[in-house]
Amino acid sequence: MPENKGLIFDIQGHSVHDGPGCRTLIFMSGCPLRCEWCANPEGMEFKQRLMYQEQKCVNRTQGCTRCLAACPRQAISINNEGEIPLKISRELCQSCTTFDCTKVCYFEALTVSGKWMTLEELMRIINRDRQYWGQGGGVTFTGGEPLFQKDFTIAALKKCQSVYIHTAIETSAHIQREAFLKAMGYVDFAFIDIKHMDPEKHREKTGVTNELILGNITALVASGWPNRLIIRLPVIENFNDTDTNIIATAAFLNKVGLREINILPFHRLGDSKWMKLGLKYPYREYQGTTAEKMEHIKGLFQERGIACYTGSDTPF
Ligand code: SF4
Ligand code: SF4
Incomplete structure (x- = not known):
């Protein structure tokens, strides 16, 4: 592994769905989870x-x-x-x-x-994009799991904030507590996924249980973190779309003190990437969640006092 470099598998400009305003997305390689429906399988492993x-x-x-x-x-x-x-x-x-x-x-x-980059090289690209963001945009670190390369990502977040660049993160929150809270100290806006409330079911489809994730969300809110946190739920049929799981998720949010969630309908955009890696996409035949089901889930959250946005409808 090259010293003082981060492994980045994609950089995309002009995104309007991954945080406020127009943003540059930095896709960091490596992830502790193995979600079967992953749309970015080339970012799962911490390697080219x-x-x-x-x-x-x-x-x-x-x-x-x-x-x-x-x-x-x-x-x-x-x-x-x-x-x-x-x-x-x-x-x-x-x-x-x-x-x-x-x-x-x-x-x-x-x-x-995947390309190894120094922080200086990354900042050069971010600064090049800066002129296109307009008001209210910035950088979103995603992946993979951006905190899998915690030292590099924390350094990049810190550097961005030091030059007044708005920072967002899309994280699984499956990372050791101290590093997670340290990273969030340099984040202005966060999305965290909750994929299932049952630890064993979570492990079956993602490879890890959910205790660390739920514990980190709880600790972040309890710490008085002042910025906006939106929980995301990728809706996967016959996995996490049951009323029992949705009600449990809403109860958790209410207990912690969070009041909004973004539910994401399943898409098959990752299919071609699985093929390019020589792998079969486990969800190739899967049709996805119906609009009626998404509405039903939204209703369950709203009945429990949770604002629920579908797909890219999230107001930033
Ligand atoms: S085919 Fe595989 S082993 Fe051969 S050069 Fe390409 S990546 Fe390396
Ligand atoms: S055979 Fe195909 S993959 Fe190999 S170098 Fe030619 S075009 Fe590229």
Whole structure:
């Protein structure tokens, strides 16, 4: 791991859904959770990943084999069966650090997700975008889990605040308490997900239980943190969309003293990314939650005194 650098798998400008105003989104690699419905699977692991987009590959149309010759591990071979032109041994690629195959793929069918950056390099990009935000915008750190690389992210948050840049974070809050509260000291606006109120059910679909997350939310509110915190619930059918779970979530929010939630309808935007990583998206066939169900969930929260926004309807 390069010293004093953060691993960032994407930077997007002009976002209006991830905090107040127009924002630049910084996607940090690494996450302690393994949500089966994840829309950014290339950010799950704290490492660079090889992405293969078969539609761009000209092996069959132009006979290109440059990447086969470039790979020092012979991890790529021609696929004579099925629609995908190349077979890639992901096991052999696991520990690759050079990604030589991507350097000869002029069609960008092979790319690397994740770039190591210094804080100075990141701030240069943020400052470049600053002129486009207008009034009330800023930076949102997301991922992956932005606090998985806590030292780098905290340094970046601190640096942004020191030059009067508004900071937001989208975090799972699954991080050791002290680091979490320290990071939040440099955050002006936060989204935290609650994926399920039952610890075991939470573990079944995300790989971790929810105690640390709920404990961190409770501790943050109890600390008198003065900024706006919006809880988010990605609604997943047959997992967390039951009345029992929604009522338990509302009870938790009321107990802690939070009064708003953002419910997110499921989408399949992550599907193509799972394919680029050579993985099958577990939710490929899943149709998502109906509008009626979303309305029903919204009603359950509202009946319990919780303002509930659907999708990007959240007023900032
Ligand atoms: S170098 Fe790129 S375009 Fe050529 S065969 Fe490899 S992946 Fe396909
Ligand atoms: S990522 Fe590395 S090991 Fe995998 S195909 Fe490319 S060069 Fe070979």
